[in-house]
Amino acid sequence: MTRMxxxxxxxxxxxxxxxxxxxxxxxxxxxxxxxxxxSPALARFAVSLGQRTDVDEVVQDTFVRAFxxxxxxxxxxxxxxxxxxxxxxxxxxxxxxERRRRDDTSVDDADAATEFDALDEIVAxxxxxxxxxxxxxxxxLQKEVFLLRVNEGLSYKEIAEVVGSTEGxxxxxxxxxxxxxxESLYV
Amino acid sequence: MFDxxxxxxxxxxxxxxxxxxxxxxxxxxxxxxxxxxxxxxxxETLHLVRSAxxxxxxxxxxxxxxxxxxxxxxxxxTHGAQPVKRWIDWRVAAALTMISVGGxxxxxxxxxxxxxxxxxxxxxVASVDTQRARPxxxxxxxxxxxxxxxxxxxxxxxxxxxxxxxxxxxxAFAGGTDxxxxxxxxxxxxALDEMDRAPVAPxxxxxxxxxxPVIKTGQP
Numbered sequence: 525m526t527r528m529x530x531x532x533x534x535x536x537x538x539x540x541x542x543x544x545x546x547x548x549x550x551x552x553x554x555x556x557x558x559x560x561x562x563s564p565a566l567a568r569f570a571v572s573l574g575q576r577t578d579v580d581e582v583v584q585d586t587f588v589r590a591f592x593x594x595x596x597x598x599x600x601x602x603x604x605x606x607x608x609x610x611x612x613x614x615x616x617x618x619x620x621x622e623r624r625r626r627d628d629t630s631v632d633d634a635d636a637a638t639e640f641d642a643l644d645e646i647v648a649x650x651x652x653x654x655x656x657x658x659x660x661x662x663x664x665l666q667k668e669v670f671l672l673r674v675n676e677g678l679s680y681k682e683i684a685e686v687v688g689s690t691e692g693x694x695x696x697x698x699x700x701x702x703x704x705x706x707e708s709l710y711v
Numbered sequence: 712m713f714d715x716x717x718x719x720x721x722x723x724x725x726x727x728x729x730x731x732x733x734x735x736x737x738x739x740x741x742x743x744x745x746x747x748x749x750x751x752x753x754x755e756t757l758h759l760v761r762s763a764x765x766x767x768x769x770x771x772x773x774x775x776x777x778x779x780x781x782x783x784x785x786x787x788x789t790h791g792a793q794p795v796k797r798w799i800d801w802r803v804a805a806a807l808t809m810i811s812v813g814g815x816x817x818x819x820x821x822x823x824x825x826x827x828x829x830x831x832x833x834x835x836v837a838s839v840d841t842q843r844a845r846p847x848x849x850x851x852x853x854x855x856x857x858x859x860x861x862x863x864x865x866x867x868x869x870x871x872x873x874x875x876x877x878x879x880x881x882x883a884f885a886g887g888t889d890x891x892x893x894x895x896x897x898x899x900x901x902a903l904d905e906m907d908r909a910p911v912a913p914x915x916x917x918x919x920x921x922x923x924p925v926i927k928t929g930q931p
Contacts, residue, residue: 547782548782549782550782551782552776552781552782555776555779555782556772556773556776559772559775559776559779560772563770563772563775564767564770566770567767567768567769567770568764568765568766568767570768571764571766571767571768572764579768579770580768580769580770580771580774583770583775584770584774584775584778587775587778587779588775588778588779588780591779591780592780651759652759652762652763653763655756655759655760655763656763656764659760659763659764670760671760671764673725674725674728674729674757674760674761675760675761675764675765677725677726677729677731699714699721702753702756703714705756705760706752706753706756709756710752
């Protein structure tokens, strides 16, 4: 399957910080550029975290929350890392509230096979299906770290910021996940 | 069993799969891959993962932008406004400080005045016994008993001696004369006599000396 990401990088070549400054000054087009630049990665990350429905809504909520506190953004990390952090927290909160409401649903490790079943209809290629099944069997934290490293190209330092861990712990999670995926595929 | 011992190369494989390595690093990795089956297999797995998770749900950018809060530009500070505000703040702070210090001083003065009154009376009684001229006792506000000065200037003298040399106008002593020896009393009386003999010239100018309260001695 070819990458279907709609990473339509906006024509605006400005950096994130420049766009933020323009938005703060009242330029609404800067907001459009920022959303167009980062929404595909946020949508992918939401799916990788197990968000099956309302991905659009999750991405929107992430941007609304981020722009609501953009004045306090200090650029200690990249904007994308900051957005990932917000989105991850939002998804975990939604998951907790859903779990509380239904009282019998868990999207944790035990339900990885169920998640895979739903995805299996989408993924036609057998090799991709197998690797997806292998990834879904990882623990939630391993999966987050693994996909942020492989799919989004984040460094261990950035991953540590997103998942609230340390750089060393993120590296260990990645290598453990890689070993588990390979064992699942080739053993 | 599946892991290459070259940790550096393994760390670079995700970036190799993403195509984000520079030319030199990519050439090094390719050279390593040519001789390392473990890393070649791992890179293939990474490509599969990227492909499997490449599907991106469609998001409506315009709808998201429409839901965003509006940017509120921060008001710019004018150069003149800030110092005025600081000046006002400073004045308020100074006024509050003066009020609090003044109130405290007044309270202390009243408290000490109450404490020293009996001793003043005793000293005054003692001075009646020894004085020739009637001294005016002035109490310095906030002072201790030792800081009470007897201005031994007669009450009748309201003018200021402009031309005549002034004798030592103030004799400070604490307490009464009971604990003074005879020699000290003589010295004191001599000074009083000297002050009485000093000529007093009337002055055309009003006396700038503030009118000081007279402490009554209790004697008729």
